[in-house]
Amino acid sequence: MDESVTGRVLVVDDDATVRDVVRRYLELAGHEVELVGDGERALRRCAEHPPDVVVLDLMLPGVDGLEVCRRLRARGAVPVVMLTALGEEEDRIAGLQLGADDYVTKPFSPRELALRVTSVLRRARAATAPGPELVDGELRLDLGARSARLGARELALTSREFDLLAFFLTHRGTAFSRAELLSRVWGWEFGDQSTVTVHVRRLREKVEPDPARPVRITTVWGVGYRYDGTA
Structure with missing residues (x-):
């Protein structure tokens, strides 16, 4: 097992059987x-001993998964x-809008879930050495540190948002369908394409001067999205 993609995982689910599996x-x-x-206990444990990944059921007693x-x-x-x-679907989209990195739909394959957790952890793991930068005007992505800045402001990107933005920046001028983005960024050959839509919307809110009139990530009607950039 590659130690670089293992870590501490907090599993939050009110079903004891699901938790054990x-x-x-x-x-x-x-x-x-x-x-x-x-x-409540999930939030307390995250504060006391932060995990590397959280596996979070949305249907929880008390404080629900979306609020967590x-x-x-x-x-x-x-x-x-x-x-x-x-x-x-509405809860799933709401979770993605709040910044969740991935999702698995119940009933699910425990093996698939383990693969998703490893994939998310691998993408989130920051390198210790500086890496190359991708630049578009005031927008800068440090691929080694997995950090992004817009001018003097550091951007709070989830690991999937970072991966999607990095993909766009390295393929500027090329239009991709949502299915192609789902395959090449998420590694999914099938899945809910609204995941891509939600992440593009969130990225536009963070990198566009006016998200309602995007100039970096543009919509190509009938196809999908293209990164045009400002520089």
């Missing part, structure tokens, strides 16, 4: 796992993989 598969993948059954995700995002950029029930 997820724990076994994540431990087989080399991760250290902690289990909690409600949102919102509070985690207000604190920092810990990667979040959501667990959502089949058919709960």
